[in-house]
Amino acid sequence: MKPLRFGVLGAAKIARSFIAGVGPSALIDVVAVASRDLEKARQFADEVGVPRVHGSYEALLDDSAIDAVYVPLPNTLHAEWVIKALDAGKHVLCEKPIAVSKADTLAMFDAARRNRRFLAEAYPYRAQEQTLALRRLLDEGAIGRVQTMYACFGVKFSDPANIRLDPERGGGALLDAGSYATSMVRMVAGEKPARVNATARWSETKVDLTVVANLEFPSGLLAQIACSFNTAYHRHAIIAGSEGVLETTFLNSPPDAGPPHIHLRRGIPSSTVRETIELAGGNGFLAEAESFARAVALGPELWTGSTEQESIDTIATLEAIARSIRSGNWEIV
Numbered sequence: 168m169k170p171l172r173f174g175v176l177g178a179a180k181i182a183r184s185f186i187a188g189v190g191p192s193a194l195i196d197v198v199a200v201a202s203r204d205l206e207k208a209r210q211f212a213d214e215v216g217v218p219r220v221h222g223s224y225e226a227l228l229d230d231s232a233i234d235a236v237y238v239p240l241p242n243t244l245h246a247e248w249v250i251k252a253l254d255a256g257k258h259v260l261c262e263k264p265i266a267v268s269k270a271d272t273l274a275m276f277d278a279a280r281r282n283r284r285f286l287a288e289a290y291p292y293r294a295q296e297q298t299l300a301l302r303r304l305l306d307e308g309a310i311g312r313v314q315t316m317y318a319c320f321g322v323k324f325s326d327p328a329n330i331r332l333d334p335e336r337g338g339g340a341l342l343d344a345g346s347y348a349t350s351m352v353r354m355v356a357g358e359k360p361a362r363v364n365a366t367a368r369w370s371e372t373k374v375d376l377t378v379v380a381n382l383e384f385p386s387g388l389l390a391q392i393a394c395s396f397n398t399a400y401h402r403h404a405i406i407a408g409s410e411g412v413l414e415t416t417f418l419n420s421p422p423d424a425g426p427p428h429i430h431l432r433r434g435i436p437s438s439t440v441r442e443t444i445e446l447a448g449g450n451g452f453l454a455e456a457e458s459f460a461r462a463v464a465l466g467p468e469l470w471t472g473s474t475e476q477e478s479i480d481t482i483a484t485l486e487a488i489a490r491s492i493r494s495g496n497w498e499i500v
């Protein structure tokens with residue numbers, strides 16, 4: 168496989184982590200970065216070691232030395248630039264949430280099909296061995312039929328300059344941390360919820376700061392997600408089945424402190440012994456980008472991340488949760 172040559176749209180904070188993460192890969196070369204400000208692009212490129220710079224996003228999309236584009240723009244700009252990148256013939260790895268509406272997401276995947284290019288939503292945890300092992304355990308019935316699930320992600324953001332606190336740029340805990348928790352529930356459920364209800368606390372800047380939502384699935388599964396910009400860092404899930412229980416984190420890149428674990432109880436009584444399954448960690452941006460590169464070169468079935476249908480269902484669920492926060496009612500997804 169020849170390395171996939173990536174260009175990055177925007178000198179974003181997360182782009183630094185992405186570029187550093189994929190650095191060791193033989194499958195990926197980050198060859199260019201674009202900023203709305205050429206000087207900013209130059210400075211960013213010097214700092215992160217990227218050879219080519221562009222002073223506009225359009226110029227990067229016109230660059231024939233680029234095969235794929237990484238989109239870490241504010242949430243409200245994802246749809247516009249993903250579609251432009253696909254129409255320019257690039258494959259696209261788009262930061263989560265893929266868009267701010269289901270309608271935009273459908274248009275983005277239509278653009279991918281029209282241009283015969285690969286589009287995927289970035290959730291690095293999906294490429295981690297921890298998540299792949301969790302999916303295997305669920306598939307082989309280690310806990311029986313999943314009955315209830317709780318997934319949460321909380322973190323602290325208070326700088327009003329952060330795009331996450333700006334309603335005009337798709338801010339709010341739901342679209343940010345909540346997209347992670349919702350994607351995790353969607354992955355485990357294997358289908359979209361039928362209906363949701365939710366409640367929220369608000370920031371002074373008028374974005375949702377904390378959200379808790381109930382999700383009811385056609386299979387009978389009842390799930391709950393919680394997300395917040397107002398808590399200490401935490402990100403984990405409890406999945407309870409008819410025959411056992413799984414507990415796991417779903418981190419992008421497990422910390423250096425130690426390898427990630429899944430805790431598994433195979434059995435019904437409270438005396439059931441808890442097994443601890445230790446898994447390899449590693450950089451999630453690297454694992455995700457290599458999975459993306461394999462999917463582009465060898466076939467989309469090699470992509471371990473969110474599928475088109477999962478991404479569509481996740482944003483449809485987030486939209487329904489947002490509607491329920493406003494209406495106070497159950498909302499159909």
Ligand SMILES: NC(=O)c1ccc[n+]([C@@H]2O[C@H](COP(=O)([O-])OP(=O)(O)OC[C@H]3O[C@@H](n4cnc5c(N)ncnc54)[C@H](OP(=O)(O)O)[C@@H]3O)[C@@H](O)[C@H]2O)c1
Nearest residue numbers: 177178179180181182202203239240241242262263264330
């Ligand atoms: N997967 C993850 O773990 C993860 C983690 C963090 C963030 N994200 C996602 O990545 C995206 C970016 O997050 P971030 O924290 O890296 O954002 P950020 O540092 O604020 O960067 C966003 C970039 O977008 C560009 N931009 C274009 N129009 C803009 C506008 N009107 N206002 C502000 N910036 C504008 C800017 O680049 P130029 O000025 O150079 O053009 C800016 O550097 C979001 O979608 C977020 O949800 C994902």
